[in-house]
Amino acid sequence: MQISISLDSNSEHSLQNQVFESIREQILSGHLKSGMLMPSTRILNEQLSVSRNTIILAYDRLIAEGYLFSKKTVGTFVNPNLPEDSLMLMDENSKNTIKRVQDKEKSTPKRHPVAFQGRVQALFNPYREKLDVDFWVGRPDPQSFPINIWRQLTLKNLSHSGSSMTEYHDPAGIYDLRKAIADHLRPARGIECSPEQIIIVNGIQEALNVVSRVLIKQDTPAVMECPCYQGAAYVLESYGAKLHPVPVDSEGLDVNLLPDKETALAYVTPSHQYPLGATLPLERRVRLLDWARDTGAYIVEDDYDSDFRHQGSPLTAVAGQDRYGYVIYMGTFSKSIGAALRLGYMVMPEELVEPARTAKALMDNGHAWLDQAVMMEFITSGAYLKHLRCIRRTYLSRRDTLIQELQNNFGDVQLSGLEGGMHLVWHLPESLPEAKEVQQVAQDAGVGIYSLPAAAAHDFGKKGYRERALLFGYSSTTEDQIRDGIARISNALK
Template identity: 45%
Template structure:
């Protein structure tokens, strides 16, 4: 396997390595079922850190180009992702055109390449691992199916012309009103319904925010590690990234120092992936920095509904309404399959946001919006949250107890909120990517920061030492069995 890395390039070594191996697979120079060198051997051959090779391999595995065979090695997959989408695989032609073509079938040189240069983030997990601590999964059994069926049927009965005509691109006014009332009670955020824009999840809300506020080359402060979906989005629109380290109290506001930026993206209630909760003192320091520099803050409050024990701290939007864009989603509280989230803009940005949303798409599906509005307005959502919060807290307790029982003194982050926590591997244990691979061989899914949907800037010091464990979709018995199997591995 011939690899040539350019250390003077502005592209990272792991990204260059990923692209070159991927291209050799697509060109047929690396055949299906061919073994690739171990990460240690390839790192020695290229004179680079083993981490760079490991992360490149992890991405190739995640995107379906390589497969691991426990205790044997890593091999080129027998079915390329591109081939899966090709004619003859049972997938329609429209899907095929969205897929990169092998080198010999690329368009003629006279045609320009795609303008988009971004990379997809890890959001899909089709694993059939029996005990899977996937951090971005909630409990399907917790979904209020009977209530939702009743609301859908009621909405259909009164639909009238709503199923056959376009609605407001910014969303159904009944739902925007219900969300404005909900955040006023739950997060002390007081806004007009017109400031609320309905979108297909927090990722689209973030895209919309950048469309309203960001220009190429603008500086943005990001947490380190950061949510992968956000990190790759900022990268794709050529923003200048200013990573600031996090700890158990969230982003280190002291490290902001004299930094200036147009935007800052933060997750104060439960930072992803590390789980830190931004302290009240740091919230004030962050807002003071934003006031001093004129920066807008993008507050991603993706799972604030699940806070255990101590009082939930005020939202940044409640503390400073005019320079905070607030992002919310129902993916964690109800289900990601609903594809419903929202962005709340300051009053002076609401008209621009409405215009941008209208150009972005023609609005969300009416039926789900109508059912969700009724779900919120009747108090069913709050009752659902009370039930699910207790269930998730019990599973959180079971996970922490199992880790302590099998590993003694432990260090975790994010246990006070959300649906996942980060566990620092004790000294002497294999590193995170090795633990994840070994665990998979025992039918237990645990995740590194990268494979779990996070992204670390810099040296990957954190990624080597921490695993992400989601507990929302597992029973207490499964949690105990999974952690017991991890202990048996050691």
């Protein structure tokens, strides 16, 4: 069964609170009847496109406060014995309707307020199970995971681990891995840095938390690309940052619109703008660095999928062009190897190394040793470069097949984000409905394609972007699946 709940992502109340309030109100108004079976948390999280945890926590609270009760292995029900302080009153206008009016003072048990307010980025695809072809974004090919070598290196490192598995290590990460990454970044991204400047993190998401911890207080101004990656906007917002969206055009961040005023940082994705895919041209990079020097702002360069550059010459990272130490560089193995490794790194300007190392220590005492040791050998043995060469070829031909199929089925399509990465964007022609509707039509035909909000993009309520842009990840779909998927969308839209 479905129940009706509407959520407002711009509300100052967390999604969890909104779900809790909505269900409680519907119980008190008699709309949800006593003893009624509630939808499972999984169904509700899919219906509302929020994380399952949000629903679980809301249900937990409704149970704790006596509005719901759960029967093991059967389900969750509306409690016939509602919190005893709720008053039953006859509605004056209709004798049949019973309204429950709550005496808040008495019925809400005294509780310390939850201090944390946050939103979850849409990285988990709730529709995955129902799709035959899924163009979900930013997912490496599952067949490409280097399982054999990973197993070998894991076993080898475990058998020689000595006390390494039982001790705490440097919270910034094991030195040899930091050195291997510094050695990799020099030729790959043009970044000159010492191993000491590198901090190993639990993916870019943790790097963003570390940076926020170091630079953000309530109302600290921070520039964001608009649209941008939800995970970055939401984490900065959760630390109290005052976000200043700067529009993205066909070349990436419009550097002419950067604010003159003091700003703590500007979060950017210059290699392959997320979500629209532009590569920031050299002159804009130079302007961005000049702006950082003029205002004193740090540039947070999220280089999430730069391992894949399909056309044009390889571009040095902005961090590689930075001669004055304004760039905080973030890299991840989520896209090149696998997101479930939760392994990434950041390169910090000298003066931020110690604060960042301390913040990392306070968060989790450092990354798991075994994963770091395996990754270190994976890089230094040359296996990482070999793996990259192989998946680059695969992703390039998948990208080409996707472009070809879109053109075959829809004619002169307007695409962006082709130069690199693992996804491209189709800017819909006027003859087709809005992105959300096309997404639904495709989904009904068993194909996952994604409008901006569904693909973890945040547009600060500036709807122009979200209405006509659709994202297609091509890295985890085979060429046959791509052909099948685009043909199905084309038929469904006819």
